[in-house]
Every structure is written in C-alpha cells, then in structure tokens.
Amino acid sequence: MLPIVKGLIKGDRRSLARAITIVDNHEPESRQIIKEIFGRTGKARTVGFTGPGGAGKSSLVGRLIPECQALGRKVAVLAVDPTSPITGGAILGDRVRMLTNLEDERVFMRSMASRGAVGGVSKSLRNAIRVLDAAGYDLILVESVGAGQLEIEITKAVDLTVVVFTPNTGDNVQAVKAGLTEVGDVYVVNKADIDGAGVLYNTIVDLIGGTERKPDVLKTSAKTGKGVKELAHSIEKLLKERSINYKERQRRMLEDELKDMVSDIVELKVASMLAQNKKYSAIIDRLVDKETDPYVAAEQVAASLFR
C-alpha cells in the first residue's frame, strides 16, 4: 500500500490533502491511489450545492456543517471552482470567505481548481469524493462555483442536489423558470430575511407543485442561522430514503463514469491515430480540399476504429 494511502486511512490530514491534489491534477499516482482505496469506498453520501453566484452558498454550507455534525456526520466540503482563463481571479473571494468559516479540526475543506475541460472536473470530483470516503468522511458537501455544464456534471456525481436561491437579484424568478425545476432535490431560498424572499418562495413552490416528485422547499438565513437545522434534517431524511436504492444508483453513476473514462481513452487514441496514420492524414487532405465533408469524413474514421 502506498504510504499516502496508509496515511489518509489513518486520518492524517496532510496525506489526505496531498491525495486530493494528486487526483485533482490527474497526476500519474492517481491511478494507484484509486486502485488501493476503491474497495474502501461506498459509505460516504454526497450533497451538491448549486445556484446563481451571490446566493450565499458558501456561507450556507459553512452554517450547515455543525448542524450535520450534530446529526452524527463526519463532514467534508469540496468547493469545485474551475478557474476560468478569462475571469481567473474573480472566484478567489468565495474561496477565502469559505475558509474563514472553517477552523474546525473535525471538518476537512478543499477547493478543487481543476482547470480546463468540464469532463476533467467530473473525474477530479469523483476521485476526490473517493479519497474522502476512504478517509472516513461520511458526508461530503460539494459546492459549485460557476454555472452551466459544470453544475450538470456535479449533479450527476452526487447523491442529492440542493439548489440555493436568494431574492437579491431580479432575474431569479426567470432563473427558477428556466428549467431549473428538473435539477434540485431540495430548494432553498437563502437570505430569507430580506425583501422578496416570500415571493420567491411561493414562486418555487408553485413551479414545483405541479411535478411528480415533491422536493422540499425551505427558507434559510446563513446570516442568522435560521432554517439551517431544518435543511440538515431535510438532507438526512432524503439520504435515508435514497439509501434503499443506493446500489442501483451507484451502478448508474459507475456506468456514467465508465463511459467518460472510455471516451477519454478513445479520444487519445483517435488523436494519436490522426497524428500518425497516413490514411487519416489523407482524409484531412480531402477535407481541406473540400472533396468530402466533415460528417462523411468523421464516419469513415470512426468506422475504421471499431472491430
């Protein structure tokens, strides 16, 4: 067994932090770490927190930690924060804000900065969850910074998704309407002490009322702590309900992961084939000369790959 794996299993925070860095950066050692810990995973449950920027996700997660600990959980927090090459510095604030909440030794908090591809984030996240799981953390709160495809990827990698809104901005009702109702297992109106919280709450309840599954809708205030205990209970209740079908969902998640990993391997293979083989080079020549079109060319290449 690798010393780092021994360390993280024994509860050494340094080993744990280093192991997460390794899987986050897809360093070569990552593979051996996952191989060695994979058999020890499966106990942790994961909750994703998503929603527009400025909704107070970080503060809410900070408040939630002691409430989940009070329910017997060993809590870890992962902030997934794929730094944009353009707005690079903008998210640092969140990270710092979050860190200041967490001087508790019983909590492990990490920010994952996987630059680059969205797919890379899923891979990092799944493996970081495994590392924490093997280290004995049984509730992992995953906060997403950033929107769009990333949030969908996170939703796919966690057991439960909490969507956090706030009445702060005018376009939230818009946002709620824009298909969001599909994503959440729990909806939270945060900053419930400010104007507009009631309207937002009612809008969400209305939009969700019509759907088959009835997700919880809660009001919280990360500032005063109001409603946070209820959120912790709501999360535990849902996790318990879902533990019945846990193996089935686990299977689906592993299937997704396998697909992603196979695609990665295939992509590398395709790239090296395109780089080396004369036949592929000829197809690109024909494309450049417009003697074929991209669809036909892609099908030719794909067909030649498979048995």
Add this chain to the structure above:
Amino acid sequence: MLPIVKGLIKGDRRSLARAITIVDNHEPESRQIIKEIFGRTGKARTVGFTGPGGAGKSSLVGRLIPECQALGRKVAVLAVDPTSPITGGAILGDRVRMLTNLEDERVFMRSMASRGAVGGVSKSLRNAIRVLDAAGYDLILVESVGAGQLEIEITKAVDLTVVVFTPNTGDNVQAVKAGLTEVGDVYVVNKADIDGAGVLYNTIVDLIGGTERKPDVLKTSAKTGKGVKELAHSIEKLLKERSINYKERQRRMLEDELKDMVSDIVELKVASMLAQNKKYSAIIDRLVDKETDPYVAAEQVAASLFR
C-alpha cells in the same frame, strides 16, 4: 439542392436564419445543409470577442460593424450564449442590448443558444460560420457570453481573438494575470474614458511585452466610438498577415473538428455497447461489487472496441 440552401445562397435572410437554427439545434437536416454548402465555404474570416461580463463586448461589436463595413466587409455577428440551466434568464439582457444596435439590413445578427454540452457549442458555431460564409458574409464577429471552457472552444473555432477588458471592476488586473495573455491576438481596454483605464492598459502592455508574439493593445470607448476605427484596422491587418498561412490553419481547425466528431460518434457507440452487451454489463457488475477499479474496467472496455 435543398430549397433552404438555394435561398441562403441567393441572400434570402429567412432561409439563412432558418439554416442557422437547424445547425444550432443539430437537427437532422443539418448534415445535408453542411454537405451542400461545404464546397462554397472558405472565404469568411472570423473574429472572436471574449472577456469578463460587463466589459461592453456587445456595444463594442455594435460600434465595430460600420467600421468594418467601411473597409469593404460584409459583416455578420454571432452571439454565442449557451443558456445555463441555473442562471437561465440572466443573459437575455445582453442579447436585447445587442439587437437594438442592429437595425442595419446589411448586417446579419444571430444569437446562438445551444443548450447543453460545451462540445455542442463548437459544433453549432463551426456550422453557423459555414452557413454565413456560404451566404456571402466575409467577416463574422463572434461574441461569447459566458466564460471558461466555452471561451477556449470559441478561440479554437475562430481566426482571431480579441480580448475585451474594462477598468470597471477591481479584479481585472487579476484576470489579466490569470493566464489570459495566452488567448488574445488583440487586447482592448474598453470604456477607456473612465478611471483606471490607463493603469489597466499599462498592466496589459507590461504583461504582454515579455511574450514572443506581440499582440496589439488598444483603448476604445464603445460609448463615444473612440478607438473603434483603429480596432477595425488592427483586425484587418492581422487577418491579412494570417491569410498567408490560412490553409495550414484551416487544416488544423478541420483536424480538431474531425477529432470532436469522431469522439461524438464513438461516445454514442460506447453508450449503446454498454447498454446492450452482456460483457460490459458484467464489467459494471464487477465495478459495483468493487472486484475491479474504474481504470482497469475502462481499459478493458476500450481495448475491446478497437480493431
């Protein structure tokens, strides 16, 4: 030839708009449209506009249009705006703001809303550019709304990238430093009439001064129009310089596209294999039971795919 292709080649704006919708949504007709127009493409040049939200990209692009027309270009604008499932409504404002700039019949402006995967955006964008190219637009300005991976994808699909900053927000110097210097061919400090523009300009010049390639750094004001003509000239100059290696770059771009398309096909194939074949199902069973690990499983599946 499809009537819609006939239409767009003849300059019918309705056909053009409809064709872009078809390729944007990856509708089945998309393939035939691209097949029929592919031989007519290759004349248009494309310029991407990227940078933090609020930098005034839309207004700048609006101002740039007449300047580029004055240089003999037939201009089209594509605003790539992949609506987030979370912050869905937030970007509409930009779109509307942009539209109000464009009542000119000689300009064609379209917002592309490709939901979902980042890869889907590249595909939509490449094909929308082809449609506009075949319709006779020879300068296509691509504005990106949103950050991160999307911007990298756009950069890969255009001939030239203009990065737009503004002294408005404090973290811009941060942003400039955060690896941005790799992306741009032209850097613009927009809103040059407000405080801090000089400092920001100097920061960019300093950061870029050390690099091999010397991109232009310009000050503009979309409000007054100052500097916009210079930007148009800078773009034309660079496009001219690059036209020497155009075929080589075109080849690289087609190679990228072919890789993406092959990956798409392979992904579908992998998914259907995983769904149907008992052997793959057995591998997932072993994963669920932790008798193997994801890396080994992925390699087994990938190996069985190839000739």
